[in-house]
Amino acid sequence: MSFLSFFEKKPHPFTKFCLQASQWSLWIFFFLFPIFFLPWTTDVLEINKQTLFVFFILFSLLFWLGAQIFTKTIYFRYHPVFLLFPLFFLVVLISAIINQTGFLSWVGESLQEYTSVLTVFIGVILFYLILHLAREKYFLKKSFFALFASGIITSFFGICSLLQWQILPFDFAQSITFNTVGTINSLGIFLSFLLVLACGYWATEKKIPRTFLVLSILFSFIVLMLIDFWILWLSVLLGLLGLFLLIFFQAEKLAKNTRRFLLPITVFVLSLFFLVLPSPFQRHFPAEVVPSFGASKEIMQQTWKEYSFLFGSGPGTYVYNYAKFRSNEMNTTPFWDVRFDRSGFHFITLATTLGVLGVGIFVFIFLSFFSLCLKKLRSKETTETSWLAMIFPVWISIVFSSFFYTSNMTLQIIFFLFAGIIGSICVDRTIHHHLKKKRYVHSTAIVLFILVSFGIFVVLFLTGFRYVSEISFAKAVRLERSGASIEEINQKLRKAVFLNQYHDIYYRNLGQGILEEVKEELSLQEKLSEQRGQYLQSLVAAGLNASMRATDLAPENVLNWSVRARIYQQATDIIPEAQSHALSAFEKAWQLEPQNPLYPTEIGKIYFSSAIKKQQDPLKQSTHEEIENDFYQAQMYFEKALALKKDFGQAHYQLVLLFQQQGRIDDAIGKMESLANYHLKDTEIWFQLGLLYLYRNNTEDLDRAQLVFEQTLMLAPTHINALWFLGYVQEQKGNLDSAIKIIERVLELQPENQNVQKKLEQLKQGKITQNQAILLEQEQNLSSSL
Known part of the structure; x- marks a missing residue:
């Protein structure tokens, strides 16, 4: 592979140092980014990977520009297709500006770093760096070796987690789903790319590190078998199918050693087998839940109507769109209160947040680079064919995963990296300009270099400040979990706010x-x-x-x-x-999340509390009509909450309290019975229903109370208050022997309780108390448990 260097035949040592520093920055980054995590932040992966991304790529850029300025040479690889990346960044930038979505869009937060303006900007820089540095064969070799080495380590960590071999000392690493890429499925997607790349390397390169590649293929395949997700197998199959087609049509260039095809063919056959039949090695772990295609499409359309059809709602704002436009059908699932931050399909997430222009350019990038590969393969040049045979199948897998799976920092970096490699291999057109021919041009270039360098260090400085603030916030979270005083927690939160005054999560x-x-x-x-x-x-x-x-x-x-x-x-x-x-x-909260029953319930509670205060006001400053209006408003909002989610326990319970306050005991009991039907295993609901029966005290209410107290004890045999009141029911029904046995059980649970001792003595003497029993233990707030 030729390399169109901008150096002279004998470059200055400083120039050589700058180029090598730029290359080594990238090689180290390629090794680190798949495995990189740190325990100091609330999210151990995404923010750390983004920070690593910013530092290494900007340092590489600084050295690369320095080499050009020192040699007084401008070297730039050009093709109209390459303008798509700056255009994509421009769309992301405009979307963030017009939607004014703040820190979330500009830098990223809460796992949205991968789609932020900052990440896309650094990704475009990575693309252009690879575009110019990947022309040297040894650069690509070292880059791939770094990826393979990192992939082996990533696979090893994934295997250990999936097999529950706990080798890392951190609490978060003890989960079966822990890995250094993201979700379990995103780990599989990343390793499917490396598996296809390793198979292509094995089949097409003359000199191969056999042990290295076999380990990479073996470890990656083991992880895929343990996960056994159909998208992973299809990603591998499509990539390898592309490899086989290339080898078939370019047999005179690539099919020089047919024995090399045995390993890729074996991987292909096994992948096809596991696509059709379940893997016997599959591990059971929590399923990854994402919005369906239909739900995602509906949210996308509603977002385009509400915001901009061209530019979407802003980078990283899918979570806002989901909250505002999700279907009411989600309220019938356990995920009714979950705010998903992305679609299950990356291209729909982009279409929703970046609009038609954003997703259009993104798709056009895929198609354009696909076309570049095919055009290069049809040419008579043979120098880059083997490298293209490795990269093109991976690009097919990347395209497939972007349409059928979501993304994160690791997968986003892979996208920019392989796009740069394809551009470097397929395009030879360059701009090569000597600055020393015109002195003022060189002086201008030096000034621009100084300004760019200053901008780089400003970005690095701000990124460092942001990271330190995140560490302080994480310390506050850990203090809260360890039961520290609220003063200590707030001290760390104030420090986080001081260091980063643009992060709404810290202020909240x-x-x-x-x-x-x-x-x-x-x-x-x-x-x-x-x-x-x-x-x-x-x-x-x-x-x-x-x-x-x-x-x-x-x-x-x-x-x-x-x-x-x-x-x-x-x-x-x-x-x-x-x-x-x-x-x-x-x-306002309800307006932003109109399908969530929590907010009308909270509004109803405010009106309910206001009515009670007005009732209890000794000065009687409120009229009867004002009090009744507050009660009416409270009931109306509770019923609105139940219209959104008919089994919403908090709204049911608040209506019970409201009816009790108004003396509507029959309505209160009816509502509590409905609540019990929705929460059959909630002991507190059954117990409270029994108390309501005792409070009403109709003809058959003692029998009803007995049944629900017995139901409570079936769920919780040591429920002290249920035992106590069941004894009271038996006492009122004249079943003193049964009452004595029950109270004796209560005494076993609370042997020091004088009220229980006194009650037991009364029962043994045959005395029946008409006064209703009081609680032995304070019950938890029922509304907080619903």
């Missing part, structure tokens, strides 16, 4: 942390002094400021509005008009 969590501080203060059984009242007001103000900053940074994020509403809810006794602000915030 800080608002939640301050809300917990307010709850702790209000839970103290102390008189609210003037000084303590001022402190509470300052806490509430700080929490509100944090939550408002979060909604300002990401106004489309429903979670930000929910936290803001809850802070206002907590401040109703401290800040005037807090209730109306809480209602407005929950209304």
Whole structure:
């Protein structure tokens, strides 16, 4: 393979150093990015891979530009197709600008780093670097060896996780689904690419590292057998089919050693076998759940209507679109409260977030580079045929996976990398300009190089700051999980906010942390002094400021509005008009996620709480009509929640409480019976239903109460309150022997309880108490468990 160098025959040592530094930056990166993870962040993969991506690619760019400036030579490979990548970046940039989606689109957060403006920008740089550096045969060899070595390690970690061999000391690495790529299926997709590449290398190259390639193929295939996902097998089959067709039509160039085809053919046959029949080695792990094609298509169409048909809703914003436009049918599934951040199909995710232009350019890139490969293969040149025979099958697999699976940082990098390799192999057209012919041009180039270098270091500096802030946020999360004080947690959150003032998640969590501080203060059984009242007001103000900053940074994020509403809810006794602000915030949250029954339930709870306060107001400042209107509004919103999700327990239970408050005990019992039918194994629901029967105390209510208390004990035999009240029922029915046996069981569970001892003595004396029993243990808040 020829290399059109921009160097002189004897390049200056500094020039040689710059080129080698640029190449080594890429080789090290190719080895690291599939296996790279760090335990210091909340997400151990994506943000770390993105940070690695930014640092290594920008350093490689800096050295590559430095080599050209020092030699006073501009060297640029050109083809009209290569403009598609800057155009794709331009669409991503415009989409982020017009939709004003902030940090999520520009940098990426919550596993959306792979589609951000920053990642696409660095990906385009990687494409152009590979385009110019991959003309040397040894560069490609070392690049592939780095990928194969990394793939072997990645496969090894995947095998250990799938077989539950715990070799890493981290808690997150103990899961069967842990790997260094992403989801289990994304690991399989990545390894299917390497498997096809290794088979192509084995079949077409003269000198091959046999042991190295066999290990890569073997380990990758073992992982695919353990996962056994049809998309993985099709990815391998399509790639190998492309390889075989190339070898068939280019037999005079490629089919020099037919024995080399035995291994790829074996892999092809086995892949076809496992596509048709289940793998006997398949491991059972949690299935990856993603929106279906039909649901994704509907969300895409609704997004185009609401936002821009051409530019979509902005990079990384699929989670917002899903929340706003998902079908109500999801409320009948266990995933009714899950906000999916991507479609199950990468091209639909792009179409939704980047519009027709974004996905159109993306598809055109695939087709154009496919065409470049075919054109090169039809030419009479034979120098690059073997390399193209390796790369072209992988490109087929990449195209297939982009249409039938989703993406992440690792797969996104693979896309830019192999596009650059194809461009380098297929295109020879170059711009080769000597700057020393015109002095002012060289001076201008030096100034531009200084400016670009400054920009690179600014990006690196900001990326470092962002990473340090993420570490501080992760420390806050770990402190919360370990049960640390809320003051310690908020200290770390404040540091994260200080280091990165554009990340809405940090502000939202800080608002939640301050809300917990307010709850702790209000839970103290102390008189609210003037000084303590001022402190509470300052806490509430700080929490509100944090939550408002979060909604300002990401106004489309429903979670930000929910936290803001809850802070206002907590401040109703401290800040005037807090209730109306809480209602407005929950209304906004409901607008952003109209199929979620949680928000109308929360609005109803605010009206319900307001009605109770007005009822209990000693000054009687509210009229009867105002109180009844609040009750009516509360009931209306609870019923709206049930219209969205008929088995939503919180709304059912709030209606039970509302009916009780209004004295509508029959309605309360009817609603609790409905709730019990939806939650057959919830002991607290059955127990509360029994209490309602006792409270109503109709003719057959003792029998009904007995049945539900017995049902509670079938689910939880040591439920102390259910035993206690079942004993009370038997006492009221005159079954003293049964009552004594039941209370004796209660006494075994609570031998020091004087009330139980006293009750047992009364029963043994034949005394029956008419007063209703009281709870022995405080029950958990039922609404919080639903």
